[in-house]
Amino acid sequence: MAFFVSSILLILIGLYAVLVKRNIMKIVIGLSLMDTGVNLLIISLGFIRGRTAPIINTRDLLVNTSSKVVDPLPQALVLTAIVIGVAVTAVALSIVMLMYSKKKTLEIDEYKELKW
């Protein structure tokens, strides 16, 4: 249960940074924290107490496997999500670098061109 609570709190901390902070780097850091929180939530949904990892490398795991291992499906989903996360963060940071090279500031309030 503590895993659920703390991963939800981590998501909320990241969302707080996205909503409140005015510095663009802080917003990207908040997105990355939300990423970690979501991954932790999905992994802890698949955990089953007292089971081993889903790698069948001993002979006694071969029979009646589903009563001996944890759920492998959330792990497979999170595995690819982490790798996508780093690529998305890199694109976001390159956009930040591009914005900074135009106006020499990181404050989000200075970028008003799309407001009306």
Next chain:
Amino acid sequence: MRKWFALALLIVLGFFLAEIASSFPFGQEKWGVSKHYVDRGIEENRGANLVTSIVVNYRGFDTLGEVTVLFLAATALAFLLSTCRCRRKYRRWDASLILKTASETLYPLLILFGAYIFIHGHLTPGGGFQGGTVIASAVMLMLLSYFSFHPNHRALSTTEGLAGLAFVLIGFAGLVWGGSFLANNILPLGQWNRLFSAGVIPLIYVAVGFKVGAELSGLITDMLKATKEEE
């Protein structure tokens, strides 16, 4: 003002998230479709690592999509940074002798370790994504310790394209000879827990390893090169 509004919104959102999460019991069995994967995975795929079986075979089409997203992100990053006038002059620096010697020693070993991880992806924890990131961190170590270390960009993008092509071609081979895209019955499945087993799973994961390694190495090289210029 904005802060209190955001906090109120977060409390409401947190309440609903906690409501949803409390309907799932923590640490107890809640099998869905993965019961089939766990119970019949060895029989159908012979891969000892069930996570690898799911990533590459049962949900291989998803993985193809995710690898495409990675490729798109790297392309977008290269395009964005090519329009950015963010080069700054840096004095030519060199890292200390200890760091340079250590990273020169570790570089081939780390690449070998990455290759080990993705070749044994169907037997032990690890696979293409993990091995690729280990290779990318080897490149990162060299980039940090040598100012003039240039990975060959053309070779990286060629490797990446060929690895992606290999993934798609193995999928189409399954479509032609096996009956469905990425079908795992075109090669003999072999014995459980041996290196040469599990049909096409090791081949696809080796391709994914090459692709992810080349992709992430190119990505960090692009980001580092866009910001530094020799004086």
Next chain:
Amino acid sequence: MILEYFMLFLLFLMLALGIYAVETRDLLASVLAAGFISLVASIVYLYLQAPDVAMTEAAIGAGLTTLIFIIAVRKTERYEK
């Protein structure tokens, strides 16, 4: 039992580091705290019997993400106004 208390400590550490990463003015310290959160998360994944995910998170979260954040911080500015 001691392992579960250790996990509770790690989860608490993650939350504390998260608040520090959001609230500090020094962006470099914030980035390093975010990398440390990923490192702690990979230990938690190991407890949750997910060795594959733990390997990916340790290599990516603590290595590559921190590096690209540091490149961006060096390119822009270090202190938040």
